[in-house]
Amino acid sequence: MSSDHSHSHAHGPNDAGKNIAVAFFLNFFFAIIELIGGILTNSVAILSDAFHDFGDSLSLGVAWYLQKISTKKGDSRFSYGYKRFSLLGSIFISVVLVVGSILIVAESIKRFADPQDTNAAGMVLLSILGIIVNGAAVFRLKKGRSHNEKAVLIHMMEDLLGWIAVMAGGILMHFWDLPFIDPMLSVIIAVWVLFNVYKNLSSTISIMLQEVPKDVDISDLYNDFKSIGKADSIHDLHVWTLDGESHILSVHLVMQENVTREEVQKAKESLKQIAMHRGIGHVTVEVEFCDEVSCCSYYKNPC
Ligand SMILES: [Zn+2]
Ligand SMILES: [Zn+2]
Ligand SMILES: [Zn+2]
Ligand SMILES: [Zn+2]
Known part of the structure; x- marks a missing residue:
């Protein structure tokens, strides 16, 4: 790491x-x-x-x-x-x-x-x-x-x-x-x-069993991530812990249409900051754009 x-x-x-x-x-x-x-x-x-x-x-x-x-x-x-x-x-x-x-x-x-x-x-x-x-x-x-x-x-x-x-x-x-x-x-x-x-x-x-760590409120995280600037939505949010102390997070971040490269970078950075402040040390973000076929179908019919 x-x-x-x-x-x-x-x-x-x-x-x-x-x-x-x-x-x-x-x-x-x-x-x-x-x-x-x-x-x-x-x-x-x-x-x-x-x-x-x-x-x-x-x-x-x-x-x-x-x-x-x-x-x-x-x-x-x-x-x-x-x-x-x-x-x-x-x-x-x-x-x-x-x-x-x-x-x-x-x-x-x-x-x-x-x-x-x-x-x-x-x-x-x-x-x-x-x-x-x-x-x-x-x-x-x-x-x-x-x-x-x-x-x-x-x-x-x-x-x-x-x-x-x-x-x-x-x-x-x-x-x-x-x-x-x-x-x-x-x-x-x-x-x-x-x-x-x-x-x-x-x-x-x-x-x-990869339970969400007790000190992490996943619905809180979800709401904070959704309110990130230029973010459209998030899905596939996973939080688990290696040993009870070192937490791991992965998430798909869907950006709004017509975003700039800088806006994407800023959104990723603030997502990582939010996670770090909640004691999650290892964050993986997959960025998706709303015109991606797979993403939009997911967005319209979330499973
Ligand atoms: Zn690492
Ligand atoms: Zn004892
Ligand atoms: Zn004794
Ligand atoms: Zn996705």
Whole structure:
């Protein structure tokens, strides 16, 4: 693509990439700590959160990798560039998360039927550690502005919530004999993971089905294009998105009779300006004239 397709982010991709890398290692480190802690305390709730953190670090790792790949320009094999690879990443992560959540829910159901002893004091201790480290990470990431950093921040905050729930459950189980609380928390965390998979997957599928991007109002665009000077009408207006951020538009612009070359150029230019102002970076216009046979028949009997 040419250099006029620019995106404005608060700061450079290197900065965002570094923050994602930090979040990736933090999450991965935590997943391992939780895996060990979950086995030691025999808490399926902590194991469920370990899996949640593992899933998060997997998506962070993929996002980190794609951050590098997606900036590659189009080549003779992938003429649109590599932005759509993020869709592949999100489908891969969704499959991993669905399989893992089902395994965890199955284990939790077994524990409802056959309650097991969990080390409640150990759960509380581990959750205090988790709240401190996760809280520090949330505080640090609060400054980040990019899409990716915001997503990372949301994950960190929900992790913080998970730890608070584990702490509350541990306290309850320490003072009362309530063994069902641990598998119950585990199922809640797994359902939360599945809910996020559903949200993520449905937006990925919308992109693959070439739905008009949510931040673009196509009837608004249509009206703005029609009011361009010396334009007669427009048709075949298509808007879709490569990855949810980089939008593509194509349209047929029918000019009035007896227009000059300059008027055509001006109309094309203002059409591109209107599209750019609405965040559409890649615009293709086919200009038609009213005396073109195909165009006039379309104009008289629009299908
Ligand atoms: Zn281009
Ligand atoms: Zn998360
Ligand atoms: Zn966690
Ligand atoms: Zn046409």
